[in-house]
Amino acid sequence: MAAPPVYRADQAFAPGNGLRWSPNSKRHTWHRLLAAALWAVPVGAVGEFIVWRNGGGPVAAAMWIVAVVLGVVLAGTVAELDRRSLGYAERAEDLIVMHGVFVKRLIVVPYGRMQFVDVTAGLLERWMGIATVRMHTAAAATDATIPGLPAAEAAHLRDRLAQKGEERSMGL
């Protein structure tokens, strides 16, 4: 066997071999922002109600609103950072997925080890035309998830992965 190529430290989370990370859709950030905003409405309303019941003035009410809005902005920022950190690449024998803002993860899933691939989309995701692709192996720790792909691309990716998995299937 040939000597393994040596990686530079800053190349540890790069796809390697001249490949490039395929990103997911920008709509993924919007989806998470929208989800956060939808959560913010009841949270804001309940907070305002409690402030009003406890006799808080307009200052307290405004502070609560600012806090909720800041929360939404923070959620949106994290979502965008998270989206930028995500990438996947299909190689000859395996799929690699890179993900994570605080904890960086790179996962290599051989096609022959995939038990099944599923595509899920919630109500909001369906409306925005995005979907989540998830690869399952016999190991529960295999966390190869690509959220926020455009629906058509997700379906294509699933079909390609399923086909490659079929060709190389090995059992356990």
Place this chain on the structure above:
Amino acid sequence: MRFSEGTHRLHWATAPLRAFVFLIVYFVLLGFPLLLTQTDDGVRLELSAEVAVRFLLVTVPMTAIAVGSGLWAWLALRFRIDGDDLVVETGLLRKRRRSIPISRVQAIDLVRPLVTRVFALAEVRVELAGGEQSEIALRYLGRRSAQQLRAELLARAAGLPGHTPEAPERHLWRVPFGALLGSLVLRLPVLGAALLFFASLVFLVMYAEGGMLAVAVPVLLGLIRAVIAPMVMYANFTVATSPDGIRLRYGLLETRMQTLPPGRVQAVSIVEPMIWKAIGWARVEVTVAGYAGERQALSSTLLPVAPRHVALHLVSQVFPGTHIDAVPLLPASSKAVSVDRADGAGTDDVVFVSRHGWPCRRTDVIAHARAQSVRLTANPLQRLLGLATVHVDAPPGPVQVAASDRDLGEARAIVESTARRAQAARRAGGDPTHWAAR
């Protein structure tokens, strides 16, 4: 008896046994209270005619129900071997048929609980990969026919004709009683708990301080759980190898015979607690894809205690073509900050080995051919130091293989080389089914 011809039922004694168990539960919960009479000075056991009539009026229908349900359960289950499938049919009115490809069998267990030993019965448990519902339990078969069924299933899984006699086995190791007891006691948590127990007893006696019981009783229960329970469970532990895989036999009250066919062991871990290291003892734990949930905990021990060289020999039986001590381990980066210090990790063409831990040393081993996926992770602290951890994922179980705190560039090189070796090993090894016919 040949299981491929005709349809078979469980042993007839299953019906009376079921009825008997039902009646015992009935008697304890309802029957015995019926015999008691409420009098002025409390509850008394009194056998008057009235009480006898009352008791019989409930007991006779209950007995009928018990016998009926026992018979029903016995009649309702039928099984046979049909070509490459084990077919299990349940139900009398509403029939349900389950057919299981024998090539998917991960392990076969023969369990003999204490009650069934009187009747020479045994339960056959067939483990399949995937999920909680993936075992077939046949309770109970006659002891001889249970062994025959196991032999036939294993022969067919190996790709041999079903009437092949059970493969001969070679005795490998027997855990002596003293060593098992010693190994259970000589662990730091157990010794610490024992010390605490005696200290609390001394306080209890010297100062007549009843409050110390609140310490002594839970500690005693914990000690029983940590020493007596494994003692009973793993008594008379013997390991043997055969062409059908590794055979384990153990248990004092409930005896178990496990068979792990070749290529079904996903990963093993050699555990050496601190005191054991001085004596030269080791324990071997194992991940088998079939066992899920509670069964995982019950059957994840390949060897409760043995001299280290025996444990290593067993591991090289499980993963042929390698010897764990011969795998060169590269030490982890010196920049690492961790209590659970990583000793190093290494690989050859067959297995990936990582060793870590202080004071209890674990050596985790996974065969490249069994690895599911490879992960590289770096948490914020590791990123600050320029380190990363490489995980080689196995199905859920006690063994997690991870080479922690490697330099970033090296870590990525490990990921790539492991992925390549896994691919080569899968190509060379092929499907682990029909191992004898290859």
